[in-house]
Amino acid sequence: MTDKSANKMWGGRFEMSPDELMVRINASIGFDKALAPQDIRGSKAHAAMLAESGIISKSDAREIAKGLDQVAAEIEAGELQFSERLEDIHMNVEARLTEIIGPAAGRLHTARSRNDQVALDFRMYVRDVVDSFDTALAGLQHGLARKALEHAGVIMPGFTHLQPAQPVTFGHHLLAYVEMFGRDRTRFADARKRMNECPLGAAALAGTSFPIDRHMTAKALGFDRPTSNSLDSVSDRDFALETLAAATISAMHLSRLAEEIVIWMTPQFGFVRLSDKWTTGSSIMPQKRNPDAAELCRAKVGRIAGAFQGLTMVMKGLPLTYSKDMQEDKEQTFDALEAYAVAVAAMTGMIGDLEPVPERMRAVAGSGYSTATDLADWLVRTLKMPFREAHHVTGAIVKAAEKRGVDLPELPLAVMQGVEKRITNDVFSVLSVENSVKSRKSHGGTAPQNVVKMAKSWLKRLEKAGLPG
Ligand code: ARG
Numbered sequence: 001m002t003d004k005s006a007n008k009m010w011g012g013r014f015e016m017s018p019d020e021l022m023v024r025i026n027a028s029i030g031f032d033k034a035l036a037p038q039d040i041r042g043s044k045a046h047a048a049m050l051a052e053s054g055i056i057s058k059s060d061a062r063e064i065a066k067g068l069d070q071v072a073a074e075i076e077a078g079e080l081q082f083s084e085r086l087e088d089i090h091m092n093v094e095a096r097l098t099e100i101i102g103p104a105a106g107r108l109h110t111a112r113s114r115n116d117q118v119a120l121d122f123r124m125y126v127r128d129v130v131d132s133f134d135t136a137l138a139g140l141q142h143g144l145a146r147k148a149l150e151h152a153g154v155i156m157p158g159f160t161h162l163q164p165a166q167p168v169t170f171g172h173h174l175l176a177y178v179e180m181f182g183r184d185r186t187r188f189a190d191a192r193k194r195m196n197e198c199p200l201g202a203a204a205l206a207g208t209s210f211p212i213d214r215h216m217t218a219k220a221l222g223f224d225r226p227t228s229n230s231l232d233s234v235s236d237r238d239f240a241l242e243t244l245a246a247a248t249i250s251a252m253h254l255s256r257l258a259e260e261i262v263i264w265m266t267p268q269f270g271f272v273r274l275s276d277k278w279t280t281g282s283s284i285m286p287q288k289r290n291p292d293a294a295e296l297c298r299a300k301v302g303r304i305a306g307a308f309q310g311l312t313m314v315m316k317g318l319p320l321t322y323s324k325d326m327q328e329d330k331e332q333t334f335d336a337l338e339a340y341a342v343a344v345a346a347m348t349g350m351i352g353d354l355e356p357v358p359e360r361m362r363a364v365a366g367s368g369y370s371t372a373t374d375l376a377d378w379l380v381r382t383l384k385m386p387f388r389e390a391h392h393v394t395g396a397i398v399k400a401a402e403k404r405g406v407d408l409p410e411l412p413l414a415v416m417q418g419v420e421k422r423i424t425n426d427v428f429s430v431l432s433v434e435n436s437v438k439s440r441k442s443h444g445g446t447a448p449q450n451v452v453k454m455a456k457s458w459l460k461r462l463e464k465a466g467l468p469g
Contacts, residue, residue, distance in 0.1 A: 004149050009086070009091050009165045026085040026087055027087050028087065028088045028089075029082045029086065029089060029092055030084075030086060031331045031334060032089045032121075033075075033089050033092075033117075034125070035121040035125055035330075036075045036089055038120070038121040038125050038128075039090060039117070040072045040093060042121055042200060042221065043068055043093070043108055043117075044064075044065050044068055045220040045221050046200060046217060048065070049217045049220070050110055050111065050210075052210070052213065052217075053210075053211055055111065055210050055211065056110060059131055060104040062106065064104060066466050067100045067101040067105065070100055071093055071096050074096070077092075080092070083095070086460070088118075089121070090114050090118065090340065094108065111201065111203035111208040111210040112201070112203060113202075113203045113205075113234075115128050115203070115322040116200050116201060116204075116230075116234055117200070117201040117204055118200070118326075119200075120198065120221070122239075122240065122330060122333075123195055123198075123199065126195065126243050126333070127195060127222075127239075129243070130191065130243055131190050131192075131196075132341065133188050133247075133340070133344070134185055134188060137181050137250070138185070138462055139348050140347060141185075141340050142462045143348050144177055144351055145174075145176045145455045145458040146455075146459065147351060147354065148171035148172070148174040148175045148455040148458065149455035151169070151171045151450040152169060152171035152172075152451040153169060153451075154169055154170040154356050154358045154438055155167050155168075155170075155173070155358070155361060155433050155434065156169065156170045156271065156356070156365055157370060158173070158174060158446070164367065165370065167366070167370050167371070168437060168440075169437055169446050171357075171448070172350075172450075175451060175454055175467075177253065178458055179252065180250075184246065184249060184253060187246040187250070191239065191243050191245075194238070194239070194242065194302075194325070195243075196223050196224045197218070197223055197227045197228075198218035198223035198226045199222070199233035200214070200217050200226075201217060202227065202231075204232065204322075207230040211389065214226035235318070235321040237311065237315055237329050238330050240311060241312060243333075243337070244311060244333060244336055244337075246341045247308075247337065248305045249335060250340070251300055251340055252305075254297050254344065255300070255301045258294040258295065258297035261350065261354070262295060264280075265291045271357055271361050272355060273354075273356060274289075274291060274353055274354055275353045275430040278291070278293045278294070278349065279292065279293070280292045284385065293341055293346050293349075295356065297343045297347050300340065301340070301344040303318075303339050304336040304339055304340055306332070306336070307333060307335065307336030309329075311333060314326070314328045314329060315329075316357075340392070343346070360458060362433070364441050366407060366433050367407060369401065369407065369408055370433065370436075371430065371431050371432070371433060371436045372397075372408065373394075373429065374430040374431060374439070375397065376390040376391050376432060377406060378430045379393055379394065382426065382427075383422050383423075393419055397411070397419050399464065400416075400418070408431045409431040409432055413425060
């Protein structure tokens with residue numbers, strides 16, 4: 001069978017049309033159509049540069065730009081029928097441009113290859129997404145800091161090993177996540193800095209003999225500079241990997257917060273309430289309120305970490321430069337970044353809705369001898385006891401309280417004096433959870449006054465940067 005029309009873009013020396021399955025495995029239009037805006041933006045910058053450098057005529061460049069605008073409008077309106085036979089977004093756009101403006105469209109691909117084109121499009125897509133993540137994370141931080149300020153003095157148990165350890169405040173706990181998401185933002189920003197070099201003009205792999213101006217296109221497309229090595233330019237996908245790595249770490253943070261919400265919402269804990277907006281019922285058990293949104297936020301890290309792993313596996317062992325393997329970079333990256341965005345948005349919604357139940361938190365915070373460390377510190381401070389000895393004495397006092405079935409603040413002084421006779425009534429001033437948290441004024445400690453100060457400083461910083469938008 002001879003069918004030279006099989007692919008107008010590269011079919012010049014081909015005699016047969018591709019096998020049906022070849023078309024199927026080869027086509028990426030099903031997912032890389034998401035790159036349409038970046039593809040058209042890149043092509044417009046390229047055409048303008050070609051004209052400016054005298055490589056194509058100004059009138060051809062004008063035709064191309066006008067035609068591309070029309071293609072963009074058609075795609076946006078959902079009017080353009082994409083063709084699998086045209087493989088990908090790049091050739092679909094060019095084919096439609098040819099229909100609209102005729103032969104001048106054929107000049108657009110001068111001094112360019114799909115290899116640098118796709119490297120550019122994908123990079124700009126990831127860059128746009130990274131920018132949207134920064135805004136989304138700032139919004140989440142703002143929601144957390146606002147809640148933290150509101151509940152700066154609400155006492156809750158702080159845990160280690162998920163065992164009540166020392167009392168802390170709910171505000172302090174929320175601010176811990178503000179720190180995490182703050183670090184996540186710097187990771188994305190750092191990746192953005194490195195990805196912000198323009199690969200356009202590397203052409204297929206070796207550069208081009210045309211007198212192109214790569215600085216011009218780099219600038220027009222918002223890059224800091226053009227990339228420096230044409231081979232690296234078309235074969236580098238670090239920008240996607242770094243972004244997925246940063247998203248994986250951040251999704252892990254989301255997952256930890258989500259898990260805490262799940263635990264806090266159990267009737268056994270009962271630390272928080274979440275409205276109907278973020279929970280579901282059971283079709284069989286009428287009493288249930290399930291934290292599905294939190295559970296899904298907890299789970300999303302799976303596919304995000306999976307995409308990071310997946311793309312690493314695609315890229316490992318690939319010889320320079322472009323190989324078609326690299327077409328497998330997009331689908332999983334798109335999916336993972338979308339999943340991450342949804343998880344951040346859902347978490348922001350849940351945090352806005354989350355209401356602590358102070359009585360429940362307070363009750364657990366005061367149980368389990370949670371102020372034992374305060375007692376040991378009192379022995380050190382007041383009786384000048386070495387901490388190790390104070391730890392030992394406190395252990396004996398906790399044992400005595402356990403035997404009587406009471407908590408430390410209810411233990412009679414005489415019993416404590418039975419263990420260490422120099423203990424005075426003053427010890428009770430440190431045994432309440434309120435005084436315990438109040439005393440933790442060290443830098444970064446849980447004292448409500450610290451929390452208020454820190455929450456305000458975050459809110460100020462975030463609002464100065466334009467939040468809430
Ligand atoms: N659809 C391709 C991709 O996503 C575009 C680049 C094709 N380049 C090539 N030499 N066949 O990777």
